[in-house]
Amino acid sequence: MTSTTYTVIFYLFAAITVFSAAFVVFSRNVIYSAFSLLFTFFGVAALYVFLSADFIAVTQIVVYVGGILVLLLFGVMFTNRIMMTDLKTDVLNIVPGILILVATIGGLGYIFLNRADWFVTSERLQGSVVERIGFETMSRYVLPFEMASILLLLALIGAAFLARFDKPGKSEQ
Amino acid sequence: MSTSLNAWSDALSGFSPAGLPLGLLIIAAIPLVFIALYALTYGVYGERKISAFMQDRLGPMEVGKWGILQTLADILKLLQKEDIVNKEADKFLFVIGPGVLFVGAFLAFAVLPFGPAFIGADLNVGLFYAIGIVALEVVGILAAGWGSNNKWALYGAIRSVAQIVSYEIPAAIAILCGAMMAGTLGMQQIILQQQGEYGFLHYFLFQNPIAWLPFLIYFISSLAETNRAPFDIPEAESELVAGYFTEYTGMKFAVIFLAEYGSMFMVSAIISIVFLGGWASPLPNIGALALNDWTSGPLWGAFWIVMKGFFFIFIQMWLRWTLPRLRVDQLMHLCWKVLTPFAFVAFVLTAVWEIYVK
Numbered sequence: 001m002t003s004t005t006y007t008v009i010f011y012l013f014a015a016i017t018v019f020s021a022a023f024v025v026f027s028r029n030v031i032y033s034a035f036s037l038l039f040t041f042f043g044v045a046a047l048y049v050f051l052s053a054d055f056i057a058v059t060q061i062v063v064y065v066g067g068i069l070v071l072l073l074f075g076v077m078f079t080n081r082i083m084m085t086d087l088k089t090d091v092l093n094i095v096p097g098i099l100i101l102v103a104t105i106g107g108l109g110y111i112f113l114n115r116a117d118w119f120v121t122s123e124r125l126q127g128s129v130v131e132r133i134g135f136e137t138m139s140r141y142v143l144p145f146e147m148a149s150i151l152l153l154l155a156l157i158g159a160a161f162l163a164r165f166d167k168p169g170k171s172e173q
Numbered sequence: 174m175s176t177s178l179n180a181w182s183d184a185l186s187g188f189s190p191a192g193l194p195l196g197l198l199i200i201a202a203i204p205l206v207f208i209a210l211y212a213l214t215y216g217v218y219g220e221r222k223i224s225a226f227m228q229d230r231l232g233p234m235e236v237g238k239w240g241i242l243q244t245l246a247d248i249l250k251l252l253q254k255e256d257i258v259n260k261e262a263d264k265f266l267f268v269i270g271p272g273v274l275f276v277g278a279f280l281a282f283a284v285l286p287f288g289p290a291f292i293g294a295d296l297n298v299g300l301f302y303a304i305g306i307v308a309l310e311v312v313g314i315l316a317a318g319w320g321s322n323n324k325w326a327l328y329g330a331i332r333s334v335a336q337i338v339s340y341e342i343p344a345a346i347a348i349l350c351g352a353m354m355a356g357t358l359g360m361q362q363i364i365l366q367q368q369g370e371y372g373f374l375h376y377f378l379f380q381n382p383i384a385w386l387p388f389l390i391y392f393i394s395s396l397a398e399t400n401r402a403p404f405d406i407p408e409a410e411s412e413l414v415a416g417y418f419t420e421y422t423g424m425k426f427a428v429i430f431l432a433e434y435g436s437m438f439m440v441s442a443i444i445s446i447v448f449l450g451g452w453a454s455p456l457p458n459i460g461a462l463a464l465n466d467w468t469s470g471p472l473w474g475a476f477w478i479v480m481k482g483f484f485f486i487f488i489q490m491w492l493r494w495t496l497p498r499l500r501v502d503q504l505m506h507l508c509w510k511v512l513t514p515f516a517f518v519a520f521v522l523t524a525v526w527e528i529y530v531k
Contacts, residue, residue, distance in 0.1 A: 005194075031319060035266065038273075038312050058302045066308030070338060073315050077331065130298060130358055 017043030034073050041065050181290040204282035212434035218244045220490050227494045254423040263320040270317030271428040277309030278435035285442050286360050288452045288474030299360040318417040329416025333407030337398050343512035344394035347387035350523040351447035364451035372457035372465050376450040386519040388448045395440035402493035441485035452478040
């Protein structure tokens with residue numbers, strides 16, 4: 001494929017990501033927002049593929065589509081009368097909103113133009129990155145990795161504790 | 174052997190007459206045609222015949238000799254049926270539901286190698302991709318169930334999704350055991366390591382004394398992931414009519430069926446790739462009888478992987494007509510308290526074997 005094809009595909013995915021994300025925010029139907037999030041996550045995964053980060057792209061799909069989106073949809077579907085509440089998508093706090101918007105765009109733009117140290121290469125990354133990710137996780141980044149796993153374990157135990165119902169007879173004693 | 178790896182698909186992807194990437198379209202079309210053909214012949218007709226023989230019946234007999242043309246007649250009937258979208262349904266989600274479901278089942282075929290010479294995309298994260306992309310199917314089921322605006326459909330969708338999400342965990346850990354034995358996530362690389370002159374003895378299932386455990390765990394979990402019996406409470410007809418596709422008629426119903434048969438072949442192909450050598454021939458070379466060499470090659474490879482897939486689909490059908498279905502609590506008990514701990518045990522034992530013994 002030529003580089004024009006790549007550019008066209010890139011802008012296609014970028015457009016999908018941006019427009020579906022806008023739909024998530026502006027839609028008045030919470031179910032449609034949740035389903036629109038699917039296209040946002042897939043668009044972001046496609047952008048990762050363009051950066052030769054295919055492992056992260058698949059992880060993005062596994063974690064966000066398989067985990068978070070399904071959890072969100074479950075939450076929405078199990079919530080009673082969620083379709084009857086009016087979602088507010090009006091503009092409410094104009095002045096603080098604009099201030100935060102300008103600050104965010106200004107900060108990002110400043111970093112993008114002045115501070116960032118972009119790693120530019122004309123060649124695409126070749127070969128498998130999976131082994132390198134494994135080695136780095138188990139050597140240089142082993143402490144953050146273990147800390148994240150302990151955090152997840154705590155969340156798991158907490159969830160199991162909250163979810164289990166009391167044994168009958170225990171409360172009577 | 175390895176020089177001609179992916180030769181056909183590489184040639185096809187370079188085939189672009191007049192600047193149009195026609196070859197890429199053909200690569201994507203081949204698995205699609207395969208799913209349609211196999212679902213028509215072996216999937217629907219075979220399942221009806223196999224179930225009939227197991228229950229001492231004859232099955233379809235009227236249309237054509239032994240009822241061979243029955244499925245074609247059914248397809249004609251489905252095409253003619255009115256496409257009903259019920260009045261209270263969420264029209265948009267109702268329509269895109271089957272589409273998303275089918276795309277989710279079909280996307281994994283991109284990394285399934287049909288023989289040594291043909292694979293849609295030889296990703297270096299192929300196996301990870303194949304078990305991760307199932308997530309899209311889950312969203313399709315939820316869209317179909319919610320869009321139908323029907324309590325049976327919604328219950329079916331929620332049961333189905335809870336089941337798929339839970340059983341992904343033992344399935345993924347079991348597959349990880351195979352990935353540890355291979356040391357790679359690329360589908361063709363995994364198969365290449367299981368190929369050799371002794372045929373089936375090179376398969377990972379026979380290379381490691383613990384491999385039968387993740388093999389069994391993945392097979393059981395894959396039944397649950399494709400909503401096949403004994404894990405078919407999402408479409409339990411005695412309580413939920415037909416689960417999440419209760420409201421679907423005509424071609425939308427056919428698309429949901431194609432998605433189910435597509436994912437059945439997908440999990441069967443994955444289990445045969447990881448544990449049973451994929452397209453590698455099971456026949457060993459015995460002295461001058463070089464059975465392995467004679468039965469290797471691009472066409473033989475396609476034959477072997479399709480046959481292995483069909484074998485596991487036959488076992489899935491066999492179980493469906495033999496076992497009663499599990500209750501919801503039994504289902505979750507089996508997943509979280511039996512399969513997941515044993516998957517961890519298998520994971521640790523495989524790691525110990527790979528590091529210290531092999």
